[in-house]
Amino acid sequence: MGIIRTVLGDISPEDFGPALVHEHILVDSNPSNGVNEYDPEEVFEIMFPYLIEIRDLGIRGFVECSTAYMGRDVRILKKLSKATGIHILANTGFFLEPYIPKYAFEYSIEDIANEWIKEINEGIDGTDVKAGFIKIAIEPGKMKEIYVKTVKAAAQCSLSTGAVIACHMESGKVAMIVLDILEKEGLNGDRLIFVHADSEEVLDYHLKAASRGVWIEYDRVNQQTSERTLKLIEFMVRNGFEDKILLSQDSGWYSVGQPSGGNIRGYGYLVRDFLPLMLKRGFSQDLINRIIVDNPAKAFQMEKL
Numbered sequence: 001m002g003i004i005r006t007v008l009g010d011i012s013p014e015d016f017g018p019a020l021v022h023e024h025i026l027v028d029s030n031p032s033n034g035v036n037e038y039d040p041e042e043v044f045e046i047m048f049p050y051l052i053e054i055r056d057l058g059i060r061g062f063v064e065c066s067t068a069y070m071g072r073d074v075r076i077l078k079k080l081s082k083a084t085g086i087h088i089l090a091n092t093g094f095f096l097e098p099y100i101p102k103y104a105f106e107y108s109i110e111d112i113a114n115e116w117i118k119e120i121n122e123g124i125d126g127t128d129v130k131a132g133f134i135k136i137a138i139e140p141g142k143m144k145e146i147y148v149k150t151v152k153a154a155a156q157c158s159l160s161t162g163a164v165i166a167c168h169m170e171s172g173k174v175a176m177i178v179l180d181i182l183e184k185e186g187l188n189g190d191r192l193i194f195v196h197a198d199s200e201e202v203l204d205y206h207l208k209a210a211s212r213g214v215w216i217e218y219d220r221v222n223q224q225t226s227e228r229t230l231k232l233i234e235f236m237v238r239n240g241f242e243d244k245i246l247l248s249q250d251s252g253w254y255s256v257g258q259p260s261g262g263n264i265r266g267y268g269y270l271v272r273d274f275l276p277l278m279l280k281r282g283f284s285q286d287l288i289n290r291i292i293v294d295n296p297a298k299a300f301q302m303e304k305l
């Protein structure tokens with residue numbers, strides 16, 4: 001049996017769900033910012049009640065998807081996890097350009113992979129906080145060289161650690177290219193999460209990816225998207241892929257540079273409003289549990305190597 005690697009250490013996958021698999025605590029969307037121009041204490045104070053809200057709604061696991069150079073701050077995540085009891089996962093990896101650091105263009109694939117492996121096995125930013133998954137991102141359209149590099153580095157990192165790769169892709173075409181590369185590197189499809197799959201209109205891609213083992217993440221669940229998300233879930237369940245669905249909200253976050261972190265969207269909608277909608281629509285409680293408890297536990301599980 002594997003483990004889930006949280007910011008406070010390894011836990012049993014059974015203790016992880018119900019989990020939100022794609023949310024943000026802190027985002028620094030100014031790539032030239034470089035230095036952390038925010039008060040970590042203020043970020044903690046502002047974000048703490050949002051986590052208490054979902055803890056009281058029964059959420060136990062929380063996957064934080066802000067990458068390095070884009071607002072990842074594991075000291076804050078560790079403090080929030082300790083204070084709330086929620087199991088928080090931090091990531092290693094890179095986001096899109098221009099959030100990819102200059103050195104990555106010079107580094108070899110192995111250099112990048114080794115840096116990420118270190119963040120999973122040893123710790124991040126001089127702390128003992130370890131990453132629990134790999135996050136990468138790719139723009140739609142033609143694959144740039146730097147993204148081929150990050151996908152291959154992610155493959156090496158995953159092969160060495162067992163960590164899952166959450167890849168921000170809004171396009172099924174890109175998902176197929178990424179999956180081809182990963183499989184060629186020797187990875188199983190179930191080590192890939194198709195992040196923002198709900199942006200892909202062509203449902204055939206959802207099926208194609210799921211049939212190759214990929215996790216299909218509908219991570220923009222909110223009031224506006226609820227009807228569409230219900231339809232997507234119905235479609236996947238009808239096709240026998242309920243064991244490949246992940247749900248989340250891409251909510252939060254404290255925005256660096258804005259007064260008091262700006263406009264923050266809470267994390268409560270999915271459990272408080274959307275799951276009851278699923279029940280009303282005829283999905284069983286058992287199926288809901290599989291999607292929000294069992295699937296995250298399997299997706300983010302790392303086999304002890």
Ligand SMILES: [Zn+2]
Binds near residue numbers: 023250
């Ligand atoms: Zn996100």
